[in-house]
Amino acid sequence: MTQRIPNTSISRRSILALGGIATAGVAATTLTGSPAVASPSFDGRGRMNEAIRALEQANSVTIGVTALVHGSRRAFRYRGEELFPMCSLFKSLAAGALVRARGYDEDYWTRPIPFTIDDVVGTATKLNTQTWHATPEELADAAIRYSDNTAGNLLLRELGGTQAVTTFAKSLGATRTRLDRDEPEVNEAIPGDERDTSTPDDIAYLFQLLMLDHGAGALTGARLQEWMLRNTTSGRRILAGLTPPFELADKTGLGGYGVVNDAGIIWRPGEAPVTLAIMTRTDRVDAPSNHDVLAEVTRIVTAG
Template sequence: MDRSAFLLSLAAAGATTQHALAFGDAPQPFTAEEQRGRGRLGVTAVDLRDGRRIAQRGHERFPLASTFKLPLVMDVLTRVDRGTVRLDAKVAFRASEILAYSPSFGPTPHAGTKTVAELCEAAIEHSDNTAANLLLRITGGPPGVTAYLRALGDSVTRLDHTEPALNRDAPGDVRDTTTPDAMANLLTRLVRDPILSPASKARLFEWLRRADTGQTRIRAGVPRDWTVGDKTGTTATGGNDVAILWPPHNRAPIVLAIYFAEVHGTDEARDAAIAAVARRVIPMFRR
């Protein structure tokens, strides 16, 4: 299938849910958490049981940071489902391509190969920067990921750079940004719609559940009998976490996108504020 047909098929898959995902901002329900973290806090939460939504600054743009790795891996897995990419395909890399914060590549940079599956796992579970850049080769670079999102109906999120350049966080710069609404919409599509095969969706959910970078963020605010799958992102002055929250007893999940930018406090206060948002969201929906 050529790329234009591939993108058209994705757009068609999204047509059935677009009407149910129209977002309208509510009053600011997380002012206390925003003040606690000393920054600009954007939140969108959707209860997939009934479609109810809570938002603050849901339409405002925030730096993607490493949350871009979620749509990146979704793009790769879609190509796997289409038969144009194999999970066991080897991707070669040079020592000079290994970036800072690449825990899956060991302490000493050296050339080698990793499979597509290994790169996807590293990008989601460990937020590995080198793995993400190598996967971007498969998607046609940042423009390819942006095109994938456009085909899914996301007219907002844009990826313009690779790691580490995408992590700059200049206020007002729209490059490499998203909105909480857009990311909550993507998470909703991921859970509800057949944009990935059952096998690819199960694989991605498992990687998200095993992610180890967000222990002090959303995960810290969720009851122990819930299951969390999340993807974090961090810049010099911000921190993000986007997650699917599965309650016990096979009930419908909640999706939650939290973006915190222009933070003037400590990393600990920022993360505590993100956890506090998660702690408040669940009883708002599940009284």
């Protein structure tokens, strides 16, 4: 079984060689830095575009992809600047915002927070409904590792509402990411609705900045890595498209109109980390949730 938790003391170099295309809609710091050691040159951008376009046509889905090689200007983008429903990708941003705000308050993170049956979204939750209490640590763990909707909403309540996620993203330079609603409405994904949307560029930029560049502090990056390395929901998405050896820290999203998202950091021994964000949308309310499309996109990008 593939090991997902890295030895963070090991240097890592690039898994991908990505074309030098600047990413639109994000801060210029996204792609600056020294070239990654041992990163191969990338010449397959045209083939990758054609393969993803064919995948869109075959599955009646619109796909957005941004991949960034850390420490270099190498990037691959396909519809990277377009808006897509964010769905549960917001939960990593909410947890990151809370760690930045309260990360060093040890009492806060172990203090039980009450909730009631009225707070439960759907028919089940990973939170303890025997005691009807959960610590902020338990909320973040459930929201990220299991994409627990109840935990996600309680994180937003701790932050003071959905606007806190929008403000957090903007404070880091991601200006096209907005959260307007909580669960379950955040997952409606109605075509053309700009509420609760982001771009692959923004998501890839934010995840790289938070987890690799410590843009919201070292503790925020470390905690997000800890939770996202142990994610349980990626089995048929990015995780399924990777060939060992690798380690993956990611967050998924699932919504109406067949929306399936996944974004995270990929490590390989001796290579630079790669941040990969894949987002989808359709115009059909009855569209299936095609997880396999994300796995295939991952294969296309990692074979580039």
